[in-house]
Amino acid sequence: MRRIVILGTGTGGTPVANRLRRALAPDDASIVCVDRDDDHLYQPGLLYVPFGRRTLPSLTRSRRAQLHHGVDFVQGEVDAVDLGARAVRLADGRSLDYDYLVVAAGATLAPDATEGLTGPGWMERVFTFYSPAGAAALGEALGRFTSGRLVVAVLDTSRACPVAPLEFTFLAEDALTRRGVRDHVEITYLTPLAGAFTQPLAARRLASLLAERGVDLVSFFAAASVDGAAGRITGDDGRRVDFDLAVVVPAHRGPAFVPRSPGLGDARGFVPVDERTLQLPGHPEVFALGDVTGRSTSRVGSVAHFEGEVVVANLVAAFDGRPPLARFDGHTNCFLELGRHEALLIDFNRDVEPLPGHYPGPVGLPLLAPSRLDHLGKRAVESLYWHALLPGRSIPGVASPMPRRGKRLSLLEHPASVGAAR
Numbered sequence: 001m002r003r004i005v006i007l008g009t010g011t012g013g014t015p016v017a018n019r020l021r022r023a024l025a026p027d028d029a030s031i032v033c034v035d036r037d038d039d040h041l042y043q044p045g046l047l048y049v050p051f052g053r054r055t056l057p058s059l060t061r062s063r064r065a066q067l068h069h070g071v072d073f074v075q076g077e078v079d080a081v082d083l084g085a086r087a088v089r090l091a092d093g094r095s096l097d098y099d100y101l102v103v104a105a106g107a108t109l110a111p112d113a114t115e116g117l118t119g120p121g122w123m124e125r126v127f128t129f130y131s132p133a134g135a136a137a138l139g140e141a142l143g144r145f146t147s148g149r150l151v152v153a154v155l156d157t158s159r160a161c162p163v164a165p166l167e168f169t170f171l172a173e174d175a176l177t178r179r180g181v182r183d184h185v186e187i188t189y190l191t192p193l194a195g196a197f198t199q200p201l202a203a204r205r206l207a208s209l210l211a212e213r214g215v216d217l218v219s220f221f222a223a224a225s226v227d228g229a230a231g232r233i234t235g236d237d238g239r240r241v242d243f244d245l246a247v248v249v250p251a252h253r254g255p256a257f258v259p260r261s262p263g264l265g266d267a268r269g270f271v272p273v274d275e276r277t278l279q280l281p282g283h284p285e286v287f288a289l290g291d292v293t294g295r296s297t298s299r300v301g302s303v304a305h306f307e308g309e310v311v312v313a314n315l316v317a318a319f320d321g322r323p324p325l326a327r328f329d330g331h332t333n334c335f336l337e338l339g340r341h342e343a344l345l346i347d348f349n350r351d352v353e354p355l356p357g358h359y360p361g362p363v364g365l366p367l368l369a370p371s372r373l374d375h376l377g378k379r380a381v382e383s384l385y386w387h388a389l390l391p392g393r394s395i396p397g398v399a400s401p402m403p404r405r406g407k408r409l410s411l412l413e414h415p416a417s418v419g420a421a422r
């Protein structure tokens, strides 16, 4: 009997465990999931908390209850991994041996990485909705906000979910409009990227949507410091942006046990797996997926999910004595809330940037265009998350290789025509 240990029982780790349990006979494999607590939070739901549209308890369920029968759950803090001994040490002294290890321990917020961020004004006029406490506190501040300058700022390029701050901006603009105070509020979106998004066609489309809503987009703005008392964010090039209320996406880091585990990852806690096989170089028995990986794709749940399918296929192959042939193509899929009951869907991979068209085929949800259907799609994702994605069920059209059918691939050769393609 071989043992698979999965570190992290969140968006990525849970479906991997459940799919493996179905694929591998209980006599062949024991599957152990580790997490520090039993509270599985649906993180995308944090977006709605500041607007009073969701509460934290309604977004949280037992981790253990999401795991299929035959998957063991160990509650404990991972302290370090010994790659040579193939063992995981927990903070309470327990040790877990493994034959295969899957690191799915996510990323954590590192607000201390930005000078001044957690000083005076933090959680008073400077907030983040990327944590449960921050999302709740922001709700109160936003409710009181009736005039002045609202700044939404992505503070560094650690690739935390890149769409959520844009979604917050659109939803805030909508909420302020509904409250009748929009004319008294200036909204500015600060990003260290060259534009509103990483790839050009989506960046252009999102920039025009921000402009339509009267949001000032400031790009190439790498924040050096935040002064909550003075209400000012200073860029590393000396530019200063004043605010009355700031909503920031802090820097992200990998889990603290990674730098404590020689050979597992880098000093920031990220695990540099092969982008395609998702194996740790030199350690084919170690896989990593999701936010903890140190690769080029965005840190979003859809990536963790699609990577999980590849990890499962490669682990099942290893159990059968076959080579790990499954490859991750960088498939990323996100709904972006735009307010006004509309959303926009993007679907792309390493080779194909977000394009207009339909998903998952010629008939389907509109891509890269504001639509009410996509808004309904976004709302449906939460239920799919609990009832299909976490249990590891296959959803037609939602799978690891990016579907090419339905996309206007010709625009890759003629990107200038995307404006006309709306």
Ligand SMILES: Cc1cc2nc3c(=O)[nH]c(=O)nc-3n(C[C@H](O)[C@H](O)[C@H](O)COP(=O)(O)OP(=O)(O)OC[C@H]3O[C@@H](n4cnc5c(N)ncnc54)[C@H](O)[C@@H]3O)c2cc1C
Pocket (backbone or CB within 6 Å): 007, 008, 009, 010, 011, 012, 013, 034, 035, 036, 037, 043, 044, 045, 046, 047, 076, 077, 078, 079, 104, 105, 106, 107, 129, 130, 131, 161, 163, 164, 255, 256, 257, 289, 290, 291, 292, 299, 300, 301, 302, 303, 304, 333, 334, 335
């Ligand atoms: C506000 C917000 C909005 C988002 N919106 C979207 C969206 O619209 N679409 C989308 O696709 N994605 C979205 N995301 C991103 C998505 O939630 C993450 O990318 C996804 O959850 C990553 O999955 P993961 O398995 O890598 O990490 P997680 O789901 O975070 O799981 C990691 C687990 O590891 C555990 N862990 C870490 N360290 C230890 C340790 N030392 N010991 C024990 N356990 C440990 C943690 O407790 C956690 O349960 C959003 C995220 C946020 C914060």
